[in-house]
Amino acid sequence: MPEIVWTEDMLVHIEKIDHQHQKLLSILNDLNEAMLQGKDKEMLSDIIAHLADYTFYHFMTEEKYFEEYEYPESDSHKFEHQYFAEEVTRFRNQFDQGRRDLSEDIILFLKGWVFNHVRKIDQKYSPFLNARGVT
Numbered sequence: 001m002p003e004i005v006w007t008e009d010m011l012v013h014i015e016k017i018d019h020q021h022q023k024l025l026s027i028l029n030d031l032n033e034a035m036l037q038g039k040d041k042e043m044l045s046d047i048i049a050h051l052a053d054y055t056f057y058h059f060m061t062e063e064k065y066f067e068e069y070e071y072p073e074s075d076s077h078k079f080e081h082q083y084f085a086e087e088v089t090r091f092r093n094q095f096d097q098g099r100r101d102l103s104e105d106i107i108l109f110l111k112g113w114v115f116n117h118v119r120k121i122d123q124k125y126s127p128f129l130n131a132r133g134v135t
């Protein structure tokens with residue numbers, strides 16, 4: 001599976017968040033690469049943990065902006081975050097308990113969700129926050 005390449009339409013024009021999105025993609029690409037190289041379970045588990053932690057940290061960053069600037073679509077956006085956070089946590093637990101393997105399907109799901117979320121849902125707060133001086 002090819003790596004996800006950063007594209008201009010992923011930019012939200014908020015420096016801190018654009019940096020976090022790039023970092024998220026790079027962790028996903030690391031996970032993909034590690035799977036392709038047949039790295040051991042411990043190594044994969046570390047990357048999955050890193051992905052989960054970084055994802056939560058990133059969602060918190062966005063949600064703090066929503067609260068601070070009273071973003072009107074905050075609830076539905078947070079609902080999307082909640083869904084993904086639960087999926088990632090469930091997968092992480094199952095993987096660590098040896099009940100599930102890392103597969104191409106899971107990587108596709110993780111990448112697909114992040115890619116679509118950033119390009120469609122995150123794009124919606126971009127003009128709202130930019131107009132309030134968050135850049």
Ligand SMILES: [Fe+2]
Pocket residue numbers: 021058062118122
């Ligand atoms: Fe985001």
Ligand SMILES: [Fe+2]
Pocket residue numbers: 062077081117121122
């Ligand atoms: Fe988001």
